[in-house]
Amino acid sequence: MDEKTSTPSKIIKNKLQSKTDATRLTLIRAGISVFSRKGYDGASNRLLAKKAGVNLALISYHFGGKRGLYFAVIRHVSHKLGVRFAPALKKIESEFSQLEQIETVEKQRDACLNMIKVLLSANLDLLLNRQTASWAMLVYREQQLPSKAFSLLYNESLASILSALEKPIAFVIQRKVSDPEVKLLALSLLAQVQLVRSARHMLLQHMGWETLSEPEVMQLKNYLSTQVDTLLSLRHHLPR
Template sequence: MKKETSPQPTKQDRGDITREKLLTSSIDVFGRYGFDGASTRLLAETAGVNLQAIPYYFGGKEGLYIAAAEHLASMILGHVAELRTAIIERLAQIDHDGKAMEPTEARELLTQMAQRMVALFVSRQSESWARFIIREQMEPTEAFERVYANVMGPMIGMARRLIATILGETAQSEHVRLKTMSFVGSILVFRMAHAAMLRQMEWQTIGPDELEILRRHAADLVAALGSEKAGR
């Protein structure tokens, strides 16, 4: 009986693998050392590819940096794509019907968003993403524009509209914009201050039990929106 052999990877397959290695590893390298500190040699060695792969596939280090930012945005979107699409379609339906969303539904959707983001932010894979984004927050470049346009801006925009519905205000008001950024910050803190959070909670790591506590906390944050008005 003739032994079957696995098909050999084509030149295009090998090229795709090389690009993927560079994109994935460069997010971590750029996040750790910054654009200036990340040499092309370090980027290539970390990815385990030939040095000439960077100019061949990306035109140079700057091209790789921009492509890494777009790849980062794509990976984040991959984790929230289903929920993001559901919320976008729901908002579009409401706009088409000319009806207002009920605050109860807005809270439910915002809670799902917050819980999904908390779970993502405390995951180990988000460490390198956070380093990259924090650097871009401090000194924005074209890479920040790509990440913001593709994932941060749209997600914040959806949250702002839901918060506006909860508060019974217009999404364009400065109050709602600030309220939204404060809310987003209360979720981001679980990644940006991860070590401090673990120390404060006296946790060694984030396991299923700890994640469930954080999910309940995210729901509490949503439930608290508008409570200052109710107490007046």
């Protein structure tokens, strides 16, 4: 078959592939919306198809059923989280590798504390972003009622965030990265940020806030910064 004959066939194939990819993405986006609001059990195939605006049979055709779609949704969100956090993680990795170039230990500690604050702030911004609110709700649901997809979520996004926190924490409190104290501190600090999602309405009610606008967000970030300084300073002075 010559090149002229094969070209139309290739164009048709590419168009069909593009249409397939577009349908899969539409279903995944619908899945993010529905699963985040309804959970896995509360999301029916009919509801998912209606949200996507596609034929019900396409869920089985593209994903083998609701379970396959759910895994695709978690994989998609994990990838998006990885992309979103990549700049902050790369910056921390670079700064931490150059830590020895800073002249005093005290300034090195300050640099590490700043790395932690930057990463927590980035996490807070993501949780408060309306465009990523459904991602955050899915992550929250998976932490509360983990499915078999949780390992995927943890390994492809959450683990890298915790690991990035553990390195500067370990330096500040003068422990090994593998020390349980370091791991628990990383979890504790990240959990404080996730309070914005997991206990949002209680936070607003208790603080007397109508919404989380810029002044309130700044107050939260200042509080987190103080918490990092206080908590890690206390741990730094505790006996091993």
